[in-house]
Amino acid sequence: MAERYNIREVEEKWRKAWEDRNVFHVTENSSKKKYYVLEMFPYPSGRIHMGHVRNYSLGDVVARYRTAQGYNVLHPMGWDAFGLPAENAAIERNAHPKDWTYENIVAMKVQLKQMGLSIDWDREVTTCAPDYYKHEQKMFLDFLKEGLAYRKEMIVNWDPVENTVLANEQVVDGKGWRSGAAVERKKLNQWSLKITDYAEELLEAIKTLDRWPDKVRIMQENWIGKSQGCRFTFNVTDSAETLDVFTTRPDTLFGASFAAMAADHPLAQKLCDGKDGYKEFVAQCQAMGTSEAAIEQAEKIGFNTGYFVDHPFVEGKKLPIYLANFILMDYGTGAIFGCPAHDQRDFDFATKYSLEIIQVVAPADGSKVELPYTDDGLLVNSDFMNDMSMTNAKAAAIAKMESMKRGKGITQYRLRDWGISRQRYWGCPIPIIYCDDCGTVPVPENQLPVELPYDVSFDKPGNPLTHHPTWKHVQCPSCGKNATRETDTFDTFFESSWYFARYTDPKNDGIGFAKDKAAYWLPVDQYIGGVEHAVLHLLYSRFFTRALSKCGYMDTPEPFAGLYTQGMINHMTYKDRDGKWIYPKDVMKDENGNWIMATGNHEPVTAGRVEKMSKSKRNTIDPQDILDSYGADAARLFILSDSPPDRDLEWTEAGLGGAWRFINRLYSLITEKKDFALTKAQGAPSDAAKKLQQKAHQTIHAVAQSIEAFHMNKAVAKLRELSNAIEEFKPESDDDAPFYREAIEYLVRGLNPMAPHLTEELWSELGHKTLLVQTPWPDINPEFLIADTATIAIQINGKLKATIQLPMDTIQEDAEKAALEDDTIARALDGKTIRKVIVIPNRIVNVVAG
RNA sequence: GCGGGCGUGGCGAAAUCGGUAGACGCAACGGACUUAAAAUCCGUCGGAUAGCAAUAUCCUUGGGGGUUCAAGUCCCCCCGCCCGCACCA
Secondary structure, three states, X not given: OOOOOOHHXXXXXXXXXXXXXXXXXXXXXXXXXXXXXXXXXXXXXXXXXXXXXXXXXHHHHHHHHHHHOOOEEEOOOEEOOOOHHHHHHHHHHOOOHHHHHHHHHXXXXXXXXXXXXXXXXXXXXXXXXXXXXXXHHHHHHHXXXXXXXXXXXXXXXXXXXXXXXXXXXXXXXXXXOOOOOEOEEEEEEEEEEOHHHHHHHHHHHHHHOOEOOHHHHHHHHHHHOEEEEEEEEEEEOOOOOEEXXXXXXXXXXXXXXEEEEOOOOHHHHHHHOOOOOHHHHHHHHHOOOOOHHHHHHOOOOEEEEEEEEEOOOOOOOEEEEEEEOOOOOOOOOOEEEEOHHHOHHHHHHHHHOOOOOOOOEEOXXXXXXXXXXXXXXXXXXXXHHOOOEHHHHHHHHHHHHHHXXXXXXXXXXXXXXXXXXXXXXXXXEOOEEEEOOOEEEEOOHHHOOOOOOOOOOOOOOOOHHHHOOOOOEEEOOOOOOEEEEXXXXXXXXXXXXXXXXXXXXXXXXXXXXXXXXXXXXXXEOEEEEEHHHOOXXXXXXXXXXXXXXXXXXXXXXXXXXXXXXXXXXXXXXXXXXXXXXXXHHHEEEOOOOOEEEOOOOOOEOEEEEEEEOOOOOOOOOOHHHHHHHOOHHHHHHHHHHOOOOOOOEEOOHHHHHHHHHHHHHHHHHHHHHHHHHHOOOOOOOOHHHHHHHHXXXXXXXXXXXXXXXXXXXXXXXXXXXXXXXXHHOOOOOHHHHHHHHHHHHHHHHHHOOOOHHHHHHHXXXXXOXXXXXXXXOOOOOHHHHOOOEEEEEEEEOXXXXXXXXXXXXXXXXXXXXXXXXXXXXXXXXXXXXXXXEEEXXXXXXXXXXX
């Protein structure tokens, strides 16, 4: 009987071996092809969760596979260490954000190491450390010089009780999550980055990202939201005021029946100040929240200003001006004209306020349509544009506007500039000083970093940096008078927008990273993370790459050449008798298969839907428990096995057990039979041995392809097939031994990226003195990939009736003949007329008969 | 509301190009081993009908229609679920 596989001992042994020999440390090496594998770095919350396990297992497979393929692989890790949870911890448990964060990093690093990841820990990066953020303060100053950073008023969610800005997630039903006070939309002066300068470039370059998921590319395209249209000016009737509007449908101008602007439009205030109901309407709009979803789903309401604009093309025609809750000040000019006949939203609005509905587009075939009609057609009721196509009418309307000097055709983007100011403590200080005399003064570079003070208190609502007795009080760098620091900190997306570059040169004190090192390693060849970052983080990083290039830091066009977005981890949910959520570890099945409490009186438990693991539903599994009891390899193997990585995965104890059994079976299979495998061949091997060899080569080929396509589940399935074949194989003589051994070794080597500890142990059991982690990917004999016979399916009228074996590439006539001679087929065709026979070589013969 | 995705056995899934649907695994069931259980090993396993049986026939990829010699795959319509929509990371 073979020894039982001792997970803990073996896994620790090999992790130590790798660490002792520093095998994951890399440096630039121009003689090798580089490969940069990066998983999105974690926020140091204290413990890793299953999402991390999936993310880093996936990345580790890629990294280990590419290493075996001979690439110089960079696979770093770090900490996205600034953020809101640290401040919440400070408020809730009186822990200092810095101490809390660093303690979490220590704890999580232990856990990540326990996973056996092939990480170069010498490159570890921590974004809340001054030696990291001082470089981004410098970058910000460079952006300022280049005109990429500026200050402007922006709308925020404001909690009037806490005196603080709220994140969208902190707004629940329009109320502050902690205070319960109604959230206001407030304008604050904030720093922004000019990402809109790159709108067109960012959009265009999406085309070059051919190794990104279509889903993410579409999301980014929509986010940038390019639209072609016309911007023109209305004159307010009997007034000197004007109203600029933007429209993508200038062709429908003759169907215009009202103008509408955002409630916070500057003109709105001028026209409506003091009017009955105006203040209430503005308040109503502000209460709605800032998200587009909220705005679009809210009922469309308006406020009649009592003013009119003159129709630019129709002498004497006047359109009423409304304020409307669905117009965003941030988009376009903050004002539109409404054409109810050809826009659903305008139609709803016009119906509600009994406004005119004029059809100006009709289907080309003249058929009657129900309004609103938003499809293509020809213009009607439109003066000089009558009978034009929509495209021509758009051009004609724009041309007319231009000739009247009232407007012009423009390209509009939905993308807004990136507001980076946060009124929070635990972030990177913005290196700016405000002086009464000199105005806004950048902190001189030799005074960087502007470090966060440690001695802060969270007693008062608002930003601790503002309350700090001394921190913000400084001398103006230019005139020396008393001045104050900017107390806002950067959005934490700032740190994650360049960390991938920092990894290429993590210890550089003088600059964020050296140009030549970035040039060697970037772009990231394979980036892996959650789809929740599809837009913001990824778009900001793409922008940063361009902005940093403009400032002379680097020359890489795109940061991430390949992107893979993984699915979520789900688990069944459980509730006890009182309807309270309970953890899976507190639940068990009784002898009848019913769910019961694992403790106490074993009260019955209601099992609910399978949902995303979340703390609130308590359907989480702590990876630490799994690592301790089943080991890293079983956890990795299971998480890679059953589901394709881009789909959601249901974590089940049983599935994990399957992975664990596989590991143990493989261990005993190989340790029991290795002696035979070591014997020397004398004569010719058996056919079965040759077949096994072929299978081994085919498997390795399939595994390589699957890994490259991120089908880790298929890679594992193929390896299990090979493992089954090895188990079933009955060696006939010592002559089969080398073939047997090769198959075993190929299995071990192919499985290495998924289960590195087990395979390293088996490699050593097989007598190797080298480390498997440093062993190249197995060679594949191309001859073995080609089968010599083909299984041909024979169909009658498209339905399978029989299969036959034929030599590979049998010519069509012979295949047809063989098919018709088959007993079953001959019988089935008895009395029928053959009308046609379709032969697809090596695949199918379809007899059409009747 | 807008945008995107998904839907295949009891379950997770596979099926490079339109060409043998269900690889691989989980669960379940039957058996071996055991005083017993666990573990392990062997076997069965989409559904229906007929048959003692080998087997045969039919049905089956959310639903309906279409294209094709052939559809899980392509086209049209419908249903259900999930995700994103600018201060969570």
